[in-house]
Amino acid sequence: MAPLTAEGFQWQKLTQTWRLGKEDRLDTVNVDASRALVKEVHNLVPFDRASFVHDIGTGSGAVVAELIDYCGSQIPSEARILATDVFPLMLDEIKERQRLRLSEGNKLWEKVEIQEMNAEEMNGIEDNLTSHLLAGYLMYALSDYKKMLSEVKRTLAPDGVFGYSVNIAYPWVTISGLISKVRPDKTAPYPPALWHTAESNTKVMEESGFKDVKATEVDLHVSYDSHEGMVDYLMDVLPFMPMLLEGLTEEETGEYRDLMIEQLKKESPSLPGKMVGKGLIVTGRK
Secondary structure, three states: OEEOOOOOOOOHHHHOHHHHHHHOHHHHHHHHHHHHHHHHHHHHOOHHHOOEEEEEOOOOOHHHHHHHHHHHHHOOOOOEEEEEEOOHHHHHHHHHHHHHHHHOOOHHHHHEEEEEOEOOEOOOOOOOOEEEEEEEOOHHHOOOHHHHHHHHHHHEEEEEEEEEEEEEEOHHHHHHHHHHHHOOOOOOEEOOHHHOOHHHHHHHHHHOOOEEEEEEEEEEEEEEOOHHHHHHHHHHHOOOHHHHHOOOOHHHHHHHHHHHHHHHHHHOOOOOEEEEEEEEEEEEEO
């Protein structure tokens, strides 16, 4: 499969899945991974010791949402919470999430600052300033992860903690690889092998100079009540799907859909069905 990066993908529908909450299938994966990330970072350096929390590559704000729900009351009143992303589309989503949460009376969202920022060039953040830095599903979307980790090290305070999440098994993505059976010239994207194992992720962190590195696996799943409905959902929401479907004839699109439905039925013959994946939460201190 081709490398999975953010460039060229159509993110609009996926970034809005949070609006449906539990009614949306893939948002459960994002919520579960974000919650696990917040908990693992908290276990390493509790948020009641936070002075500046930075969620880099915030997307729709899933990590910030779990941070506020899980640890918001523990964060000191004087601490900053900053959410940044390089894509204006993503910032629009977290701004909308913030607006809705404030309208519901959750005043902790007033603390959240939202800014446009490149994770590889954290301009405006001073050296040795951030106590906690989190990155949900960001690492394989970067053009230069070493540059990003250098910026993490620069901006983290001494003994500050950095944590990130990646997926190491995601059948809701790998099933899209069946496109090559219909059109051998097309290849579905897949994260680089560097992010596939606890060992390789640990090595990345240790080689970047982090200490107390820990990689923790978490179970993730996507439930569905119709094989056909799940495939139609993936074909509609996955951000790289328009790229795969481009140029296909109606017959080829139908064949591709049928192959994915057949695969789902093999994996989960009875309903409701479940696609089971695994995430990895990696943490370390400066």
